[in-house]
Amino acid sequence: MEDLLGLDVVQGSRLALANSVENGLPVSALDRLAAEVSPGDAGFKFRLIPKATLERRRKAAKKLLSREESDRLARVAKVFAMAENVFGSAENARDFLTRPHMMLDNKLPLDVALATGPGADAVSNILGRAAYGGAV
Structure with missing residues (x-):
């Protein structure tokens, strides 16, 4: 997840990541994540942060991004990293995140994860089920 954001954080240190989010992630983290999650979509960044604010x-x-913006960015990075791990590639992760899912009322997992923390948790739950052979 830290790699997606371009952070030099001690491997496995969630506290270091939490501190980075609290202090504000660099704008470059948004650029890096957008290039991974939605390559070729110049407007994706503005789904995370309004254009004027960016x-x-x-x-x-x-x-630096605000704490709230950084939290939203980290949330999407976490979901994308989990999807990439479960499905084996960034391409497969993007495919999962951009197709309507019946367990999310036929909403796109990426949209649900972007909207709220509990939405990201719901997507993570589906990915956890997929990782361990559950119905998804």
Whole structure:
């Protein structure tokens, strides 16, 4: 997950990641994640952070996202990393995340994960079931 965000975090240290999110992830983390999750879709970033807000962040001296924006970004990175692990490739992960899923009321898993923390948990639950041979 840290690799998706371009972070130099001690492997396996969720506290270090939590601290990075709390202090604000760099704008470059958004660029990196967008390139992995939705390559070729220039508008994907704006589903995470409004365009005007992102432009302000890019112009700021520190070029950091807010805590809330960073949390949303980390949430999507976690779901994408889990999907990539379960399905074996970034391409298969993108395929899963961008197809309606019956266990999510036929919503796209990516949309559900983007919307709220509990939505991301629901997608993670489906991925956990898939990883261990459950019905999905």
